[in-house]
Amino acid sequence: MPPFAIKTEVRDTRARTFAFPEQKTMYGGKAIAPGDTVFVFASENEGGPGLVARGVVTSARPTPKKRGIARQTPRVSVTVRRRALAKRRLGRAELKPFAGGDDGRPEAELHFKLYRQATNKIAGVSAAAARFLDGFF
Numbered sequence: 445m446p447p448f449a450i451k452t453e454v455r456d457t458r459a460r461t462f463a464f465p466e467q468k469t470m471y472g473g474k475a476i477a478p479g480d481t482v483f484v485f486a487s488e489n490e491g492g493p494g495l496v497a498r499g500v501v502t503s504a505r506p507t508p509k510k511r512g513i514a515r516q517t518p519r520v521s522v523t524v525r526r527r528a529l530a531k532r533r534l535g536r537a538e539l540k541p542f543a544g545g546d547d548g549r550p551e552a553e554l555h556f557k558l559y560r561q562a563t564n565k566i567a568g569v570s571a572a573a574a575r576f577l578d579g580f581f
Contacts, residue, residue: 447481447574448473448501449557450522452564454486457496462524464566466507471557472568474518476504482524483577485535487564494535498581499524520566528581550576 450473452464462484469476476482480501486492507519536559543560545552550573557567569577 445477445480446472446475447483447569447571447577448476448566449483449485449554449569449573449577450524450564450566451485451487451558453490454484454492454496457486457492458529460526461502462497462499462526463521464524465521466519467522468563468565469518469520470565470567473566474506474520475568476501476520476522476566478502478504480504481574482522482566483569483574484524484526485558488536489562489564492535494533494538495530495577495580497524497526497530498528498577499526522566530580532580534577534580548572 478501484497485494486496502525503523505521509516539555542551542555553573
């Protein structure tokens, strides 16, 4: 099962369960499914600190497309059961030095997928990025 990251508003960063309705998906994020590992980033755009938790997806439902709109980004509603809280900070400021990099480093991948665009999203991440993120727990 591939790992995923979600960057969105997180009202309670210490919750045991997170519900994220109708989240935009990019970089393979629409493939998220129950049982997948997900790294939860509380979006700095909404006052969050960045990486807050690692969990497992307990529910994932695609959002039906709206009629009359030609181009729509796929959206998914997911529920995540928290397994661990982040022990160290990782957010936009920590990843900014890796902006524009394409050297295969996990930091560059995470900056590109999560912070190149300000939008909140679910994104698939590589095994190397997941190993890097695991070091924050």
